[in-house]
Amino acid sequence: MKQLLLFFALLISNSQIHSQENLPTDYLSKEFHKGRREAFRSLMPTNSVAVIFSYPERVFSKDINYNFHQNPDMYYLSGYKEPDAVLFVFKEAQGTEKYNEILFVREKNASREMWTGRRLGVDGGKSKLGITTVYNGKDFKDFAIDLKKFDKIIYDKIPTDIGNDKSGFDLYGLLETFKTKAGITNEDKTSIDLFTNITNSLREIKTPEEMDLMRKTVKLSCIAHNEVMKAVGPDMSENEADGIHAYIHRHYGAEGEGYPPIVGAGANGCILHYGENNSTKIDNQLLLMDVGSEYHGYSADVTRTIPANGKFTEEQKAIYQLVYEAQEEVFKICKPGTPIQNLTQKSKEVVAEGLIKLGIITDPKDVRIYYPHGCSHFLGLDVHDKGNYMGNLKENMILTVEPGIYIPANSKCDKKWWNIGVRIEDDIAITKDSYENLSVESPRKWQDVEKLATQKSTFNEMKFPKI
Template identity: 40%
Template sequence: MKKLIWTLFLLSVSATVFAQSYFEDGLSADWHKERRAELRKLMPENSLAVFFNNPVKNRNNDVDYIYHPDTDFFYLTGFREPNAVLVVFSEMREVNAEMVDELIFVQNRDPRAEQWNGKRLGTEGVIEKLGIKGALLNSEFAEKSGIKLADFDKIFTFSLAENIEESSANSSLIAMVNDFKTATEYPDNLNETTAQIYNMIKNSDLETSERVAQMIQRYSQQYPEMADDPVVSSFMNAESPEKRMVVKEEMSEQKLDILSLEQMMNELRGIKTQEEIGLLRKAVKISAIGQVEVMKAAKVGMSEREIQGVHEFIYKRYGAEELGYPSIVGGGHNGCILHYIENDERDLSDRLLLMDLGAEWRGYTADVTRTIPINGKFNEEERAIYELVYQAQEAGIAIAKPGTTFQEIDAAGRKIINEGLAKLGIIESGESHMYFPHGTSHHLGLDVHDRGNREPLKEGMVFTIEPGIYIPEGSDCDPKWWGIAVRIEDDILITSTGNENLSGDAPRTVAAIEEMMTYPSVLEEWVLPEID
């Protein structure tokens, strides 16, 4: 293995006592520092973890999408600029007579670039605002990142993308990724699938090797390139368990680990701190108010995009910096498309309107869905389906507490929906169907589908409960049900004794929704001029 030795350099400038994150009402520099300390507790001795921030994404021509940092990177640093790398050491290391357990590499201050695209922190700003003393320019990464392979037992990172867009905006990131790959002799064929298969081989024994070989054979049918890997090929084609063990023993020990860091971050981010819960409360509260105000403003003849605009106006009015994900506003049959984001239906008539939206507040996103009748009243069929979904959600919320599993919540709601659909004559009793095609829950936080382990619920977890029924046009049932789509989604915090519905301010029952839709809207007097 090549040993490219990179020397360490530590800026000997003290962080200001008043170090803060970008948002004065967001997470503090001390909070992010504590998160890095918690990561070190999960890392084995004599190891390091390397995090690359997200690349810039081009929208069209010379316009880029609004930059959003990698959420693991933000979680650990609070840093929101591209072309950056974080290196976390498991223990303090002496470097030039200084002790350091972390380094961050950032882009330099550039007056011309900042005139066009906004102020950069630079190394001094990172030290002052984020409290990371080991701040270096990203141009120094190759020679000053401190990675000397012979000194470490493990190097943790994520699978490195091969398709970073070639552009001047990403040139520094690409250079750092390439330097890291050279230093670690990053294999050309290394990806999560390859790493998982290698782990399966390493964990096999005489009794399990045949089953593992069969599993790998199935993998290779889906990913034919796997058969070209000499280790995988030798293990699959070995004539006996004993010969498979020979292949296993001859595998070289890898310092580079692209799988374990994900589990570490899942463990950290799955349980929210009080600071995170405070930010999530704000994001959810704003999103729930959006649902309430749309219930008041919704009228027959409005468009999906107009409804979307009302939600997003309210988010911005409260100061939410972004959307947590593309807004889903689907009228009638459009609601049957789970990730419908076109929102281009111009005339909403007598039909249900499914609205799945979430404000992002200081990096944390809500995820709230309500389904309403655009004319203010559920008809008989709509009410029947809505009540089933509501009962399914209530069953899940009722059992959500420490120790409950996602599977139990899903099963409780699915049982009600299956029995209810059969009673309505939409399916036969016991029949499998696709009217409820998605899971009931996911973690919520910095990502709308946030990191977290699929384990029994624990105090501090925040997740969704979102059963749904979708009956597309042409379904194998009475046409009177066609085009009905209902999803109810709430954001649930697990407490020491049970749960709290953070989005409960947005009406959920048929009666509460219909009543809210009779109230006047603050937007009724807002009349814009006609445009030909």
């Protein structure tokens, strides 16, 4: 009997080890995060400390929270993915132990972990994240550190709309302790600006590890777009198209989406951040899909606009082609040294000229009526990633190129154009002297889109009971 128990005990412990081994192996390594802390530290002024908090948890429904999403700066600098934590990065080594970083984490708690999931705890923080100085959040209050002695405390905007579990060491408690220890009564704008400048300058340039994850997230998002192009038909709902994207993202190991998907047909495609995705029939309209996966923290951001019945009408095609040409013209100036602002400017010029030719506007300034957003943003851990938008393109930046034209009903133009909304969005990496289109796998030319739409998808074969 004793032997039998031992056998089961081993079986259990083996299976635990095994499940650890089965975790994805292509997450960012602890060496990556350590390197990012070192890069951050190198940009800090003398006698300073940087303080980075986890994001707050948010209520979805009564006692149920939304899936937690970590503050990308916290993840970038530590790899820690849990709430109620704070990271300190010191310019100079501190104390007799000569530590230059501290992470305060959520304490291990078997009964809480049974309800809400595993916690790394202090030991995990040390072994899995490679941070040498890790404590439980509850130890922050009595931790002997004089924050007032630093010439500069570097921190991001302090959130005010967060819950308080009255423990004193949830995020609310950690922030209160921080403000007390640092003597902060009002946020110091220069501290926030410095934090922003440092994180912008680091995160706008992708390391090789980040580049690998970006390639993967964009590629699998393109596969999803292509599958929907094949599967879609007039009888499909927006939500169902959205669901195909979601399924394929997860099939390839993505955690989910980098932002709420925008899947809008016809008039809904003219709503820039349409998120209801609940039109039950796409019919013979254009379907605008702005959907990108989040893969190990990194977001893709790809938009394709497709005719639900597989054929563009003349008007749809004219608008689509104009957006395509604007994108092509922007690609030509995507290389190191180009001011980032020029991308939007160039795309607006092309769209304005085309809309005048089509008789939709007469004054080029009116381009903003139908193309009201910018052409490009950085992409990475945040879908609208950090970076210096007033700077120039540099090697290893990743940005979107996403011109669009949206003509809602009752616009002041011939009504044959009404309810056409088109955006084409690709994700590009800036190379040494040019750019690489990471989303090249999903077709953009109208002829290629129509061609792919004639193919059948696995999803067309799926049959479910009627209810």
